[in-house]
Amino acid sequence: MSNLLSSWICPSCQTALVLHQNVWRCENNHSFDKAKEGYVNLLLAQNKNSKAPGDNKQMVNGRRAFLESGFYQALAQTITGMFKLHLSPSELDETINIFDAGCGEGYYLNWLAEHLSLPNDNLTIHYSGVDISKFAIQKAAKKYLNQQYAVASTFHLPLPSASQDGVLQIFAPSSELEIHRVLKDKGIWVVVNPASEHLQEFKFALYDSPTQHQAKPLEPQGFLLKQQFNLNFDLELPSKNQVENLLMMTPYYWSATEQKRQQLIEYVTAVTVDFDIRVYIKK
Structure with a gap:
């Protein structure tokens, strides 16, 4: 069973926001309009690094087209398995909250909402996500009506503490x-980053001396590493459009020259996918 998050917190004063007549408002009278797509913009001007931060409309459209083609479905299934394995709500819990920090256009959060099953069938699960890209959040909120979305920075999460x-x-x-x-005690944090061989064919096509992704430190302060593994597989890309969509999901799209990008799109037909997946538990 899924439902919407009860509220966000105000990015200005960190008090609870309450939705009334399409306006989210806090006790200090800071207000944020609910957009027609259903999301709310909680990104304060001082937290923006540009006029329109995050992925642009072209990148968001490319990401949705690529993900909905099922190329990364194995990752979505694996993530769902991690939540099912490591989430441990108590028998007294009636609701639990799952949050996507940097949710993009909502593919993975929606996959969780549609496929995560827990032993207690009567448990209500709230799904919410934020992204700094307004274009991504617009697209997520418009399609996935059963989750709650906001434009916000992952460095200033508009969520109550221990929620x-x-x-x-x-x-x-x-x-x-x-x-x-924002995590409760013993809450879990599922983190996915590129591993050493991720999209190495792109790097070989774009750079004369490509370097490997460096793994992050194993245990952030305040967390216990519960599980760590790599998900690695080869991916055939039947069309140039799919190659370009995947390329737009990476920093390489903007760091390479136009000539290099076009050569890559023309000649790369398969890539190595290599995800570093870690599950942490809040101490």
Whole structure:
């Protein structure tokens, strides 16, 4: 069973926001309009690094087209398995909260909402996510009506402290302190980052001396590493459009020259996918 998150917190004063007549408002009278797509923009001007931070519309459209083609379904299934294995709500819990920090256009959070099953069938699960890209959140909220979305920075999460049972983070920067703050005691944090061989064919096509991804330290402060493994597989990309969509999901799209990008799109037909997956528990 799934339902919507009861409220966000105000990014200005960190008090609870309450939704009334399409306006989220706190006790200090800070207000944030609910957009027609259903999301709320909680990204304060001082937390923006540009006029339109995050992925642009072209990148978001490419990401949705690629993910909905099922190329990364194995990752979505694996993540769901991690939540099922490590989430441990008590028998007294009636609701649990799962949050996606850097949710993009909502593919993985929606997969969790549709496929996560827990032993207690009467448990209500709230799913929510934020991303710094307004274009991504617009697309997520418009399609996935049973989750709650907001435009916000992953370094300033608009969530009450100790409110989340699980946090998902895929290829997104964040503040470890913020993740620790919003998780309940013994809450889980599922983190996915590129491993050493991830999309190595792109790097070989774009750079003369490509370097491998460096693994992050194993145990952030305040967390216990519960599980760590790599998900590695080869991926055939039947069309140039799919190659370009995948390329747009990476930093390589903007760091390479136009000539290099076009050569890659023309000649790369398969890639190595290599995910570093870690499950942490808040101490």
